[in-house]
Amino acid sequence: MQKTIILGVCGGIAAYKSAELARLLVKSNINVQVVMTDAAKKFITPLTFQAITNNKVLTNEHFWTTNANETMEHIHVSRNADLILIAPATANFIAKINQGICDDLLTNICAARNCNLVICPAMNTYMYMNPPNLRNIEQLKNDGVTFVGPETGDQACGETGLGRLTEPQDILIDLNRYLSNSKLKDLKILISAGATSENIDDARIITNRSSGKMGISIANEAFDLGAEVTLIKGKTEVLPHKGIKIIEANNHEEMEQNVLNEASNHDIFISVAAVSDYKADHVFQGKIKKDQNVLNLKLIKTSDILKSTKKLFPNLFCVGFAAESNNLINYAKQKLVEKNLDMIIANELQKTMGEDQAEVVILDKKQEKILPKMEKKLLANSILTEIYDRFKTNEN
Ligand SMILES: Cc1cc2nc3c(=O)[nH]c(=O)nc-3n(C[C@H](O)[C@H](O)[C@H](O)COP(=O)(O)O)c2cc1C
Structure with a gap:
């Protein structure tokens, strides 16, 4: 009407x-x-x-x-x-x-x-x-x-x-x-999106190729559908809609701190950010000189933000993203169980990263569902519908 x-x-x-x-x-x-x-x-x-x-x-x-x-x-x-x-x-x-x-x-x-x-x-x-x-x-x-x-x-x-x-x-x-007569009107949704980067020295960083398109599309769509959205934003060129609460997070540590600070105030956490899995064991002061033929960098594993968030806030409905280059469904299932997630969205790295369109598989502990290739904005809408349906079932 x-x-x-x-x-x-x-x-x-x-x-x-x-x-x-x-x-x-x-x-x-x-x-x-x-x-x-x-x-x-x-x-x-x-x-x-x-x-x-x-x-x-x-x-x-x-x-x-x-x-x-x-x-x-x-x-x-x-x-x-x-x-x-x-x-x-x-x-x-x-x-x-x-x-x-x-x-x-x-x-x-x-x-x-x-x-x-x-x-x-x-x-x-x-x-x-x-x-x-x-x-x-x-x-x-x-x-x-x-x-x-x-x-x-x-x-x-x-x-x-x-x-x-x-x-x-x-x-x-x-x-x-x-x-909009949206179902998301009374929901508070926390979303992480974009890439993080870890310092090697004062000039160099380790980062990844995530564009942030998927995460920001989900944040924008959730906002348009009436949710109160907090975005923990890593590096991305994509603009979030005005009205979304934005907290910048450049590296793994800032991402973790901000997610944990915000988690208790939200109903749903959708973790889309491509967070560094490893960071330099030691960050050099100044700039490393180019005087060695081989430079060994020691990297240490970072903590799993989504896993620790779900552990600390078991009532928070947690959704993960699994971008894999092979064995997609098996790895996604493993992550779902290991991190005790409510839902995981699996996508093939080569077909998704930086692209405007994507195809995903949605998995929860009971079922698998394919969302065929579509624009990330449309996909964001379908993903939010899937999340909402499961969130409501969990609540009842
Ligand atoms: C040239 C001019 C520009 C004005 N621009 C503004 C403005 O941008 N914002 C504002 O609050 N008042 C502005 N005013 C003052 C309002 O027009 C004035 O307070 C008026 O009583 C508002 O009436 P209203 O609230 O019933 O529309 C301006 C007045 C003039 C003469």
């Missing part, structure tokens, strides 16, 4: 960006009902939004209307909406709704809502950092209102800092979470 969003536009410079946001929402097959404050109309005309959304734009004239068909708009409008999105939200608007002030159509609609409210602030950085504004935002967050942004960068006023409106395409990514 088509979703409906109320797009509230306030009187800030970034109001022109709402037109692009409205266009992207319409393109995503969302019915957009724009509501403008009086100040917003000084920056952009209702006609622009009407042309983009194909809907009549609501303004304060409709609040004080004498037209019998349009009375009580402030209540009726949100009854048909799946979400109210305010972009840009001014400091003035944020202050008003935090105080429960209802002096125009948009503040009334927000006060009388029966759906989620998402606010995208945009203002001068000093205005944003103004203590009353920060207090208002904090209070609204405590009341269950969601904030997207603001971002840091150059501002229309010539200053630089925190206060820019989040770019429309990024707002859209965030919205998917609230619009």
Whole structure:
């Protein structure tokens, strides 16, 4: 069924960006009902939004209307909406709704809502950092209102800092979470992704060829499906979605520390990172000179993060990845048992590493299931469905 969003536009410079946001929402097959404050109309005309959304734009004239068909708009409008999105939200608007002030159509609609409210602030950085504004935002967050942004960068006023409106395409990514009827909504998922690297000396490292594509795809998909996602991120060029909590981990030790610190706050741990299995016994200070024909490096085995996590947190649903160059299913089964995992995803190293597509076999203690070759984004979705089904069965 088509979703409906109320797009509230306030009187800030970034109001022109709402037109692009409205266009992207319409393109995503969302019915957009724009509501403008009086100040917003000084920056952009209702006609622009009407042309983009194909809907009549609501303004304060409709609040004080004498037209019998349009009375009580402030209540009726949100009854048909799946979400109210305010972009840009001014400091003035944020202050008003935090105080429960209802002096125009948009503040009334927000006060009388029966759906989620998402606010995208945009203002001068000093205005944003103004203590009353920060207090208002904090209070609204405590009341269950969601904030997207603001971002840091150059501002229309010539200053630089925190206060820019989040770019429309990024707002859209965030919205998917609230619009999807996802089963992952109440889940906290911890994911490790990317490659780690271990120092040999101050200039050289041992690392691996993992691109991080699979792990980040799973993190992004889980986030889009509504989960609260924490990503322990090794080296990768792939960008996680805004809104995912990211903790950087460059080497095995940082990866282990961060996973163990976060594990108790999560329901599921999906270990996708390609963590170094060995590290230098001794890290040289400075740079090793090139004066020997043969250089022997002594490597020592690192600990198994996934295994120790499951041991320390037996109630955490733990999913491993097994990338093997041969004997795929047997090795994956061994790992499943040895690490006491709830599920393992096996894939052939040569066919997967760095590629945009992959084929995997999913194994748990009872069954094996092949997920045929597909784009990693689609695969991430299927993998999360498999994880969710098993997680729910375990819970019951
Ligand atoms: C040129 C100009 C630009 C403004 N830009 C912003 C802005 O980006 N963010 C903001 O919070 N207020 C901004 N303001 C102030 C708001 O327009 C003012 O607080 C207004 O009362 C907001 O009304 P509203 O919240 O009902 O839309 C700006 C004012 C002017 C004159």
